[in-house]
Amino acid sequence: MPFSVKKQDIRRASNLFILSLFLAACNPGVNAAFETPSTPPTAVQTAPTPTETPLPAPPSLFPASISLSPDLPENLVKSLKIPEDLIVTKPPENGSLQLVIGSENPVSNWVYALAAPFPTMADNVSSTDFLAFWRGEPVGDFPAQKILVSPNTRQVFEHLWGAASANIVSVASPAQMIEKAWQARDFWAILPFEEIEPRWKVLSIDQQSPIHKNFDMQNYPLNAFISLQGDPAAMRAVLEKYGPASQTPFAPGSNRDPNRLTTVVLTGVTALVRGTASMMELNGMTYPAQDIGGILRQADITHISNEIPFSPKCPMPYLQENNLVFCSRPQYIELLRDVGTDIVELTGDHFQDWGQEAMLYTLEMYREEGWHYYGGGSNLEEARRPVLLEHNHNKIAFLGCNAKGPGYAGARVDQPGAALCNLKQMQQEIKTLVSQGYLPIVTFQHLEYYAYTANPILKADFESVAKAGAVIVSGSQAHQPHAIEFLNNSFLHYGLGNLFFDQIVEGTPTRQAFIDRHVFYNGRYINTELITIWFVDLARARLMTEDERQNLLATVFKASGW
Helix, strand or coil, rough: CCCCCCCHHHHHHHHHHHHHHHHHCCCCCCHHHHHCCCCCCCCCCCCCCCCCCCCCCCCCCEEEEEECCCCHHHHHHHHHCCCCCCCCCCCCCCEEEEEECCCEEEEEEEEEEEECCCCCCCCCCCCCHHHHHHHHCCCCCCCEEEECCCCCHHHHHHHHCCCCCCCCEEECCCCHHHHHHHCCCCEEEEHHHCCCCCCCCEECCEEEEECCCCHHHHHCCCCCEEEEEEEEHHHHHHHHHHCCCCCCCCCCCCCCHHHHHHEEEEEECCCCCHHHHHHHHHHCCHHHHHHHHHHHHCCEEEEEEEEEEEECCCCCCHHCCCCCCCCCCHHHHHHHHHEEEEEEECCCCCCCCCCCHHHHHHHHHHHHHCCCECEEEECHHHCCCCEEEEEEEEEHHHHHHCCCCCCCEEEEEEECCCCCCCCCHHHHHHHHHHHCEEEEEEECCCCCCCCCCCHHHHHHHHHHHHCCCEEEECCCCCCCCCCCCHHHHHHEECCCCEEECHHHHHHHHEEECCCCCCECCCCCCEEEEEEEEEEECCCCCEECHHHHHHHHHHHHHHHHCC
């Protein structure tokens, strides 16, 4: 039978062939001849992630432009450290940022002092009265006639307070101010904190003073805050990069850094014997300091000139009433501990009164307390050795001697006692200390006399060590206050009076006394405050009333030739 194929069979076969080819193409496992794989057969193919188009970077805020207000404190402007990416523009063209006087976004504050000649009776004024005086408004009996300012300081405070009275506020250069004020005596000055010097008296305003350790600048009117203003984004960026909290601030935080301030309190005679000791036995060891102890404790360095040795063999004080050979019972040291003693002067006449054993016992007590001592010691070498202290970037040296000559507790090469004065040796020591960056304080146990004026014998010795470089020279021997002198910028006080000693029965002068608070800042001696005290009994002193203080200041200033 002839072989024949129907048309529909041919069509069916063709369709099946085409279908098989299609299935082979869709399934690589069907026919390897049709594969051109780019990965191994077992690999899983993942669809590629679409690439996003990057957004443009935000415009840089640097370099930024900054303008400086023309009424900024000039010493602030001099101390600015403007980085390269802050371009300074000069007014009237303003930068995107402005450094101005203002309290919003503060980057710095500039503290000023109200100052008067040192022999000024006033201590404090109210901010209300002072601002009225500045503007020329009636104030009543305001204690000054004029206010001296530099041109820049006038700009600063006219920005803060408004126009100054031309009759009240007078412009002078900083170099002229102190001389003009001392000549007129009722001319005061406003000066930046960094320009305070010893011949000024820094006055409080509303009981706030920038030379006090508890100074509150927020409540002090002579304080100019420096503010950064302008474009908010640029301001945030600059504050973050160069603001007060950064590692490289472009503006100093202030011209007054409390971490560079040191106060030293010098005191007069301490002798815990006779009536003073009897009152301590009766009322407690710290009774003499109950009214003035806080003043002594507040100082960074508290000086006590204790003339008397301690001894466990010392009898009760009433047995010493008519005796000038003195000792103190060991428990009396609690008083010195209570007032915050840091350094003890040993130049006193009575250090040898109870013998060598008591002196060595006393020195050991001081060492156990961690106190420094000078002007006396276990031998002559130690007695003459200065005490060197460093506090808040201030290097201070203490030296002292007894100027009364042999017979007054003099130390020897192998014997404890006080250092007898050798002024040539002391002058050379002072010069050496100054060359090393120290500020020398010299205290004398000198001739005792009962007058407010300065004795010529003391003047010669005090002035000799001041000329050698001592910044403060103080008399520790006096049982009443004596006169004061400035030699260049050195402060000489010929006698402070008693601190703890029983001499009230000898009259008003021996019931009066000074505590001198000396202020050091950033390696300079800058000022002294006179604290006045009045003895109420044989042991205890209190702060003077206003009338008592005015009387003593007037008397001492007159005795000083002021």
